[in-house]
Amino acid sequence: MGSSCGRVCWKWRSPLRRLAGFSRLLSTAALAPQICVVGSGPAGFYTTQHLLKHHRLARVDIYEKLPVPFGLVRFGVAPDHPEVKSYGAEDNRILGIPGENLSGVYSARAFVGWYNGLPENRDLKPDLSSETAVVLGQGNVALDVARVLLSPLDILRKTDITEGSLAAIACSKVKRVWLVGRRGPLQVAFTIKELREMINLPGTRPLLAPADFTGLGDVIKDVPRPRKRLTELMVKSALEKPGEKEAGRWASATKEWGLKFRRSPLEVLSAADGKQARGIRIAVTRLEGSGESARAVPTGEVEELECGLILSSIGYRSLPLDSAIPFDPKLGIIPNSLGRVQGEPGLYCSGWVKRGPTGVIITTMNDSFDTAQSVLEDLQTGVLHLSSSKEGFKSVRSILHSRGVHPVTFSDWEKIDAAEVARGKLAGKPREKIVDPQEMLQLISH
Ligand code: NAP
Numbered sequence: 001m002g003s004s005c006g007r008v009c010w011k012w013r014s015p016l017r018r019l020a021g022f023s024r025l026l027s028t029a030a031l032a033p034q035i036c037v038v039g040s041g042p043a044g045f046y047t048t049q050h051l052l053k054h055h056r057l058a059r060v061d062i063y064e065k066l067p068v069p070f071g072l073v074r075f076g077v078a079p080d081h082p083e084v085k086s087y088g089a090e091d092n093r094i095l096g097i098p099g100e101n102l103s104g105v106y107s108a109r110a111f112v113g114w115y116n117g118l119p120e121n122r123d124l125k126p127d128l129s130s131e132t133a134v135v136l137g138q139g140n141v142a143l144d145v146a147r148v149l150l151s152p153l154d155i156l157r158k159t160d161i162t163e164g165s166l167a168a169i170a171c172s173k174v175k176r177v178w179l180v181g182r183r184g185p186l187q188v189a190f191t192i193k194e195l196r197e198m199i200n201l202p203g204t205r206p207l208l209a210p211a212d213f214t215g216l217g218d219v220i221k222d223v224p225r226p227r228k229r230l231t232e233l234m235v236k237s238a239l240e241k242p243g244e245k246e247a248g249r250w251a252s253a254t255k256e257w258g259l260k261f262r263r264s265p266l267e268v269l270s271a272a273d274g275k276q277a278r279g280i281r282i283a284v285t286r287l288e289g290s291g292e293s294a295r296a297v298p299t300g301e302v303e304e305l306e307c308g309l310i311l312s313s314i315g316y317r318s319l320p321l322d323s324a325i326p327f328d329p330k331l332g333i334i335p336n337s338l339g340r341v342q343g344e345p346g347l348y349c350s351g352w353v354k355r356g357p358t359g360v361i362i363t364t365m366n367d368s369f370d371t372a373q374s375v376l377e378d379l380q381t382g383v384l385h386l387s388s389s390k391e392g393f394k395s396v397r398s399i400l401h402s403r404g405v406h407p408v409t410f411s412d413w414e415k416i417d418a419a420e421v422a423r424g425k426l427a428g429k430p431r432e433k434i435v436d437p438q439e440m441l442q443l444i445s446h
Helices: 041-055 072-073 106-115 141-148 152-157 163-170 191-199 214-224 225-239 242-250 361-380 393-403 410-426 439-445
Strands: 006-010 022-029 032-038 059-063 105-107 131-134 176-180 204-207 256-262 263-269 277-288 295-306 307-312 346-348
Touching: 032 041, 032 393, 041 059, 041 072, 041 361, 105 106, 105 242, 106 141, 106 163, 106 307, 131 141, 141 176, 141 191, 141 256, 152 163, 191 204, 191 225, 204 242, 214 225, 263 295, 277 307, 346 361, 410 439
Parallel strands: 006 059, 032 059, 105 307, 131 176, 131 307, 176 256, 204 256
Antiparallel strands: 022 032, 022 346, 263 277, 277 295
């Protein structure tokens, strides 16, 4: 990837550190547009790829706040999904319920960051001492964290999960994970491939209440095909007699996971010490309306579920980037038109900050190509005024220099990469991620 970019620069403690997924046209040199992409996650790379592929003279510099590139490709995707590697935004949505800050309650984002070696989450030390864990939310991230909690160690050991998290999971007492959704089986947010993987997870059995699925076969006749197939898989697993092999596996399983529907979180309950979570109070809901837009409305009935580990997996959200840049806090996006930031000529956005935290890698790829296309069109039509007085990276470098910031370059990253791969080799893994930024910087100190 390094060779396809004109120059790649990872900055450490950059003043631009929260401008993920951004591109601003900085300058021209001999009519060569110099483009600055802030954030080296999938949106940043796909935007860059399209620009370089379709503009012979374009020069792109990618900036990153961490000493290592690739954003949530490195830090977000489950370690046992090396073929997917992608999704991202800067923060998680908050439940906004009492007890959310008790010990034993974590955002799935922090938990994912912890097992993926994200420096800010390396000291999370999640409490895995209880038998039952509750994951709030029924999206793909919820399935990711449930799968990592329940996966046999032999599977995890071969991934790039960090050694520290692997050791903690090896001592984990968690043997049951409930994924709790506020709506019904027809509104789950996860997708079929991820569900199938969960159903087939060695050493585990699914807990699906037949009553939740009875009669769904008729209802789904007219729903779009992906939702229909997904529901059919749940119905089959819940209502049909398993085959011999599956029945044997489920009978000998030592761990289990299940889906609870029409349950909305009300309060995290504390243990006698007032510090530790001991369970969750949930409101039983009913659905108003039908299909994707059905709303969960409390029935007045309340339940309690005992658990010592609660992971809130209700979606990610982007943060406002800079007071000078428009931001819609409700939608968590930068108002834009095909990636052109409203009222800010020359500034573009792509990725989740452009459209919200939805979709898989291919969605981000297409969306980033669209943004890059807007840049190319604006270059072609002359909407963008290139000026040789703007020096692009040259001027950024002198700002960094005056502030005493030493950027980490792509070749520096290659040294960190080589060290991680070498350490991984010793442990039979693709890499052993270094989780301490200071250690990374020491590796490349000249
Ligand atoms: P998501 O797909 O938006 O799912 C969020 C879940 O949280 C939904 O079940 C939602 O229920 C629930 N929820 C939201 N607010 C809630 C609240 N206040 N109380 C209770 N429940 C609430 O988010 P995600 O799982 O974080 O995934 C984000 C994106 O990354 C998705 O597009 C996902 O497909 C993608 N991803 C893909 C992969 C992969 O390709 N393997 C892996 C991980 C993530 P409602 O529907 O009722 O709002």
